[in-house]
Amino acid sequence: MLLEDYRKSQESKLVPSSIGEPGVRFEYPLSAEHKLQLVIPRPDHEKIFAHRQWKGGLHTADRILSGEIDVKDKVVLEVGAGTGLSGIVAGCCSRPASSVLITDYDDVELITNLRKNVRDNDKRGNLKVMAHCWGKDADDLRSSSLTRDGFDVILAADVIWDSFSHLSLIETLTQSLKQRPESRVVLVAGYHTGRHVVQAFMRRAKAKGLVPDDSLIMEFERGVYSQSYTDLDFDLLNGLEDIDVYREQRQKTTIECRLRLVS
Numbered sequence: 001m002l003l004e005d006y007r008k009s010q011e012s013k014l015v016p017s018s019i020g021e022p023g024v025r026f027e028y029p030l031s032a033e034h035k036l037q038l039v040i041p042r043p044d045h046e047k048i049f050a051h052r053q054w055k056g057g058l059h060t061a062d063r064i065l066s067g068e069i070d071v072k073d074k075v076v077l078e079v080g081a082g083t084g085l086s087g088i089v090a091g092c093c094s095r096p097a098s099s100v101l102i103t104d105y106d107d108v109e110l111i112t113n114l115r116k117n118v119r120d121n122d123k124r125g126n127l128k129v130m131a132h133c134w135g136k137d138a139d140d141l142r143s144s145s146l147t148r149d150g151f152d153v154i155l156a157a158d159v160i161w162d163s164f165s166h167l168s169l170i171e172t173l174t175q176s177l178k179q180r181p182e183s184r185v186v187l188v189a190g191y192h193t194g195r196h197v198v199q200a201f202m203r204r205a206k207a208k209g210l211v212p213d214d215s216l217i218m219e220f221e222r223g224v225y226s227q228s229y230t231d232l233d234f235d236l237l238n239g240l241e242d243i244d245v246y247r248e249q250r251q252k253t254t255i256e257c258r259l260r261l262v263s
């Protein structure tokens with residue numbers, strides 16, 4: 001029900017950036033017969049924003065399910081997982097990852113809920129949960145990967161809204177992405193946080209060697225692909241000097257970008 005309401009709300013003027021409340025259950029359909037069962041966490045820490053299902057996680061899950069984000073036989077990490085929806089879809093879909101390490105902030109309630117969501121849905125035994133605070137013990141994370149040399153794909157959905165966390169998150173991403181040309185961070189962010197925050201993250205990531213690949217920075221409006229940017233210097237207001245129109249535009253837009261490591 002929650003998800004149906006969310007899909008319908010995509011038509012509203014100000015598309016909500018998240019759904020649900022702490023403790024609320026929802027289903028995410030992988031197929032007509034197979035529905036994932038998830039519970040929204042009730043974290044002890046308030047400022048980490050794990051108390052909802054965010055639209056970045058829904059976008060990522062939908063794109064994995066449609067095959068646009070390819071995880072088949074890959075070693076996958078999810079950072080800032082919240083309910084764990086994207087990582088669980090990566091492990092349970094019809095073209096599944098070989099292993100998924102699902103991580104979030106070291107908060108007892110949050111990690112306990114994440115473990116329960118994984119336990120309730122993990123039929124293949126390819127999902128693992130671990131607490132990880134960005135920027136800390138990235139070596140532990142890498143050595144916890146299936147192949148012990150990092151991850152082929154890192155899922156990062158709605159995790160860049162807080163500019164004070166950018167550098168520690170980038171540290172986690174650069175330290176745990178496998179050093180292979182085909183390895184990617186899949187970054188998804190709602191523009192509800194503002195274009196300038198997304199742009200600041202992209203610039204900081206570039207300074208640390210994480211740059212968009214040839215699929216560029218893709219923008220989706222109400223879940224539908226709209227345009228791509230070829231570089232990071234897009235017009236911040238994009239011609240939307242009217243603040244009300246700007247706000248509406250922000251609410252309905254999501255970006256998706258694959259980042260690769262350059263030396």
Ligand SMILES: C[S@@+](CC[C@H](N)C(=O)[O-])C[C@H]1O[C@@H](n2cnc3c(N)ncnc32)[C@H](O)[C@@H]1O
Pocket residue numbers: 048049050052053054055056057058079080081082083104105106110132133134156157158159165
């Ligand atoms: C806006 S929520 C997104 C959750 C989920 N990816 C989704 O799309 O629903 C941000 C997530 O980042 C996590 N987070 C925030 N700060 C963090 C930090 N310093 N280290 C690790 N995780 C953090 C929160 O616990 C939360 O789960």
